[in-house]
Amino acid sequence: MPRIRPIRIEAIVLRQRPLGDADRICVLFSPTRGRIEAVAKGVRKPLSKMSGHVEPLSRGQFGLAQGRSLYVITDAQSLDPWSPLHDDVERMTEAMAMAELVDRSTDADAASGQLYQLLCQSLEALARTTAPEAVRRWFTLRFLDQQGYRPELDACVRCRAEVGPEGNGYSPADGGVICPSCHGAGHGQRLSSPVFRLLRYMRRSSAESTAQVRVDAAASVELERHLRLSLEQALDGRLRSSSFAEDLARAETIGRSAVKSAAESEREEQRRAAI
Amino acid sequence: MQRSPATSPTIARLIEAFHRLPGIGPKSAQRLAYHVLRAPRAEAEALAEALLEVKDSTRLCAVCQNITDSDPCGLCLDPQRSDATICVVEEPLDVAAIERAGVHRGRYHVLHGAISPMDGVGPEDLKVRELLSRLGDASVEEVILAMNPNLEGEATAGYLSRVIGAMGVRITRIAHGLPVGADVEYADERTLRAAMTHRVELERHEETD
Ligand SMILES: [Zn+2]
Ligand SMILES: [Zn+2]
Numbered sequence: 001m002p003r004i005r006p007i008r009i010e011a012i013v014l015r016q017r018p019l020g021d022a023d024r025i026c027v028l029f030s031p032t033r034g035r036i037e038a039v040a041k042g043v044r045k046p047l048s049k050m051s052g053h054v055e056p057l058s059r060g061q062f063g064l065a066q067g068r069s070l071y072v073i074t075d076a077q078s079l080d081p082w083s084p085l086h087d088d089v090e091r092m093t094e095a096m097a098m099a100e101l102v103d104r105s106t107d108a109d110a111a112s113g114q115l116y117q118l119l120c121q122s123l124e125a126l127a128r129t130t131a132p133e134a135v136r137r138w139f140t141l142r143f144l145d146q147q148g149y150r151p152e153l154d155a156c157v158r159c160r161a162e163v164g165p166e167g168n169g170y171s172p173a174d175g176g177v178i179c180p181s182c183h184g185a186g187h188g189q190r191l192s193s194p195v196f197r198l199l200r201y202m203r204r205s206s207a208e209s210t211a212q213v214r215v216d217a218a219a220s221v222e223l224e225r226h227l228r229l230s231l232e233q234a235l236d237g238r239l240r241s242s243s244f245a246e247d248l249a250r251a252e253t254i255g256r257s258a259v260k261s262a263a264e265s266e267r268e269e270q271r272r273a274a275i
Numbered sequence: 276m277q278r279s280p281a282t283s284p285t286i287a288r289l290i291e292a293f294h295r296l297p298g299i300g301p302k303s304a305q306r307l308a309y310h311v312l313r314a315p316r317a318e319a320e321a322l323a324e325a326l327l328e329v330k331d332s333t334r335l336c337a338v339c340q341n342i343t344d345s346d347p348c349g350l351c352l353d354p355q356r357s358d359a360t361i362c363v364v365e366e367p368l369d370v371a372a373i374e375r376a377g378v379h380r381g382r383y384h385v386l387h388g389a390i391s392p393m394d395g396v397g398p399e400d401l402k403v404r405e406l407l408s409r410l411g412d413a414s415v416e417e418v419i420l421a422m423n424p425n426l427e428g429e430a431t432a433g434y435l436s437r438v439i440g441a442m443g444v445r446i447t448r449i450a451h452g453l454p455v456g457a458d459v460e461y462a463d464e465r466t467l468r469a470a471m472t473h474r475v476e477l478e479r480h481e482e483t484d
Binding site for chain 1: 429432443461463
């Protein structure tokens with residue numbers, strides 16, 4: 001059997017899954033080789049020297065050797081652990097959402113320097129921001145561009161008329177903004193003026209500037225819907241990690257209602273005891 | 276899996292069955308199968324019985340969700356243990372590990388997994404509702420989260436701290452840092468950061484004369 005030389009790559013760890021008793025399979029995303037699955041041996045044991053260097057949502061330098069069916073990580077050195085992404089569940093949620101997009105859209109052995117750069121830049125911005133949602137939206141818009149689903153924001157996608165900020169619609173299936181007259185004829189969903197302006201601003205601004213913009217709740221819901229539908233169009237399916245963002249948003253309400261129902265059942269017990 | 280044509284279908288079936296167990300490779304599966312083949316009939320019977328019994332007579336404790344023969348389980352019924360703290364873990368084996376160490380004298384709650392958004396595993400797939408229903412009881416003063424220090428564990432702890440925080444119950448998470456026997460030299464940045472943040476004061480020995 002010919003011996004294949006081990007390779008050295010820089011990569012972002014997108015995700016992991018357990019393998020056997022002590023190992024994990026890491027999904028690495030490298031600018032030169034795209035998506036690579038590699039085994040990190042023994043990393044689930046407490047004394048593993050490698051485990052802290054192969055954590056998902058971190059950037060590192062990896063040595064890989066071709067194993068029987070998968071690559072095996074021979075050494076790993078973390079370059080950027082992006083600790084703030086792990087210390088705050090909201091940042092973590094948005095980082096996982098971005099990682100899922102990259103995981104689902106890239107193939108093995110496909111150089112993807114542009115997407116790698118976008119992910120790096122976005123995770124870095126996410127590690128520093130106080131508006132994680134905004135950074136993920138900024139990433140999403142650029143991700144759509146790179147995947148060939150660049151939402152048209154200047155001219156109506158049906159009649160090519162130039163559009164103003166008012167009265168427009170948005171249609172992910174058609175690929176962007178719909179002018180007031182086509183929208184009036186029943187095409188696209190409502191695209192409110194603030195969201196239209198925000199989308200145009202996001203396109204020409206940095207992640208940091210986008211994170212500075214105040215977005216009210218209604219605009220936030222509308223923008224999320226447009227972006228989600230565009231992504232589902234581009235990726236041909238529902239995104240998993242977005243449902244965790246919804247769970248997280250509901251968490252406090254669930255806690256408060258659990259207290260209420262416990263108090264109610266206690267009152268009920270006392271009432272019964274009194275009878 | 277490679278199988279020599281000389282292997283009988285019956286043995287092959289047993290090898291397959293062993294191979295499906297976690298941590299058993301094809302070679303070990305073969306060794307185990309031939310061991311059973313050569314062992315006395317009584318040993319094989321005992322194995323078969325134990326396998327069936329574990330399926331028939333174990334269930335989840337209705338209180339802590341741990342695997343048990345009797346419901347509620349011994350840990351939930353033990354009057355020596357305190358009701359004031361509940362230690363939340365991912366898996367039944369984690370309860371066993373903490374019990375072996377003898378470091379927790381309160382109750383437990385087993386989630387049977389961890390939140391893994393990218394695999395589509397959310398809070399509703401775990402025993403979270405069962406945990407919340409235990410916290411309505413005023414006797415619980417503290418919830419200790421003992422999730423694994425990885426992404427899924429962090430997502431789970433982050434979610435639970437939101438929910439339980441809103442219930443007004445004190446919530447803590449077990450510290451993570453350098454494991455006993457590890458070298459500082461090889462530690463990664465996040466482990467070192469955690470170890471530094473959760474450092475402890477050492478006793479000062481004052482000079483006395
Ligand atoms: Zn039009
Ligand atoms: Zn129990």
